[in-house]
Amino acid sequence: MEADFMQRIIVGVTGASGTIYAIDLLKKLAAIPDVETHLVLSQWAKQNLALETTLTLTQVKKLATVTYHNNDLGAAIASGSFLNDGMVIVPASMKTVAGIASGYGDNLISRAADVALKEQRKLIIVPRETPLSVLHLENLTKLARLGVQIIPPIPSFYDHPTEIQDLVNHQTMKLLDALAIANHAAPRWQGNGVTQ
Structure with a gap:
């Protein structure tokens, strides 16, 4: 994108467990003045939000610059002409992974991911499933x-986490790094057992 534009990041949240990862990413992106976030939550993501957190849907939507309904295939992010700097699907259900791998864009999250693929833009998937079947692995490998x-979301222990938020911070650091967004979300390995 041109330098005059803010960074635009699309965040898709699906029905897999791990809504906390999406919320943390949104909070950290919201704290960066030159980042614009475009948020889509699936229906099951909304259900998980209520099951896994104490936040309301309204509170989560306020963390984003723009929000869309997952059935709105006419939304800006459904078009390749909508310039952006990447999309993160966090957490990503295996249903969503399968849909993207097969090019089945039946909702806005899958369609926006399909656009990222066809436009050769950055697409990051945070799969949340275990154990993984051969079919899951084949879909992820294809992507x-x-x-x-x-x-x-695989935790690290070299930084001696003491609470769940430490583990979440490490995952968010990895996502921000992949988006080429400078951050200090978590301690980094410095070598010889030292973190900073």
């Missing part, structure tokens, strides 16, 4: 071969 960055 990785197409240039999608797969960043599962």
Whole structure:
């Protein structure tokens, strides 16, 4: 994108467990003045928000610059002419992964991901499922071969986390790094057992 534009990041939240990862990413992006976020939550993501957090849907929507309904296939982010700096699907359900891998854009999250693929823009997927079946692995491998960055929420322990937020911060750091957004979301490995 041209330098005069703010960074535009699309965030898709699906019905897999792990809504906390999306919320943390949105909070950290909201704290950066030159980043504009475009948020889409699936219906099951909304259900998980109520199950897994104490935040309301209104509170989460306020963390984003723009929000869309997942059925709105006429939204700006459904078009390749909408310039952006990347899309993150966090967490990504295996249903969504399968849909993207097969080019089945039946909702806005899948369509925006399909646009990222066809326009060769950055697409990051945070798959949240275990154990992974061969079918799951094949779909993720297919997407990785197409240039999608797969960043599962796998915790690190070299920084001696003491609470859940420490683990979430590490994941958000990985996502911000992948988006080329400078951050200090979590301690970094410095070598020889030192973190900073």
